[in-house]
Amino acid sequence: MIWSNVIGTGGYLPATVRSNDDLSRMVDTSDSWIYERTGIKTRRIAAPEETASSMAEIASREAIARAGIDPQSIDMIIVATGTPDRVYPSTACLLQQRLGIRNGVGFDVQAACSGAIFAVSIADQYIKTGFCKTVLVVGSEICSRIVDWNDRATCILFGDGAGAVLLTASDQPGILSTHIHSDGSYEDLLYCPNPQVAIDAQKDEPGVINMRGNEVFKVAVNTLGRIVDETLAANGLQQNAIDWLVPHQANTRIIAATAKKLGMTMDQVILTLETQGNTSSASLLLAFHEGVRDGRIQPGQTILMEAFGAGFTWGSALIKY
Ligand code: UT7
16 A cells, blocks of 8 residues: 655745734734734734745755755645735746756645645545655745735734645555545635636725634634544544644634544644744644654654635644654
8 A cells, every 4th residue: 555654844934023012003903812812922924025936945945855855756746825926827836946846747726724734635645546656735825915904803813934745655654544625605704805806896805815703713613623523533543542733723712622622732732823823724734844843743643634714625634654
């Protein structure tokens, strides 16, 4: 049997830090409200010249260096992003160019905050079936460019960054299972219009994130609880088989509910929310990278990744590291 093994991780965060106090000078909010309701204290903001592909390149180069592989051996690049450099070419093609790779294939996945899980799931299918040997998965987002900086309900949440993971074929267990879902009937609760290609030009909506946060919150908690059950059942595992929860970083209260469902303490959760905010499809890859880099995640351990986002989309990946 062929498995997908993690051989390298990488991450990139832009230099500029925007604190809750900075935001309280922009909108009617406070550090205490934001921290208590979300767990966020600071987030990073990309410089004007940075793009999803430029950030993806830095995260990818780190993953490639940590894996110690020749970039030319990468035969598929999947970039998850809701903030692509261009409508086309895909950010994955732009990344391919930046990495100097001219073989294989690159394409983007758009599943909002669940994008990294969707991309890992696709990569795993191609590796397991023998069509690809080494796949680079990246989540890269410049959320700051699609946030309404006058909307206190959303601008406090998001940040910019990129995370990368390299997967390769092996005869040893790696990705144990992936589970991805969507239900498009929730469009109105969380969406970002594309003003260039408006569905209804009369609406004249700006291209910023619109979210009914409290309603999203409730669906997210319930749905992530179900995906935990689905993942454990598919692998015939009990809660105590999971060493680390690596969640999409949207809100510490949502993450705490998932940890509770798994019978885990917050010490078994890789949290980056406090200093990074919600970086959408980049967030769980950045968290995974942090856990690997600082040595908390050790070879042989079992990691549950999960995410929930606009669509709604949601999913999980169970990984033997
Ligand atoms: O990543 C993709 C998926 N996204 C998510 O999972 C996000 C899910 N949602 C959330 O994380 C939370 O719903 C939020 C953090 C966005 C909001 O927290 P909440 O506890 O659900 O607050 P709320 O929306 O129910 O608002 C409570 C109050 C409202 O005032 P009133 O109506 O009670 O007077 C809001 O106007 O808090 C007010 N409020 C704020 N006050 C200070 C909303 N935003 C702010 C703010 N500062 N930034």
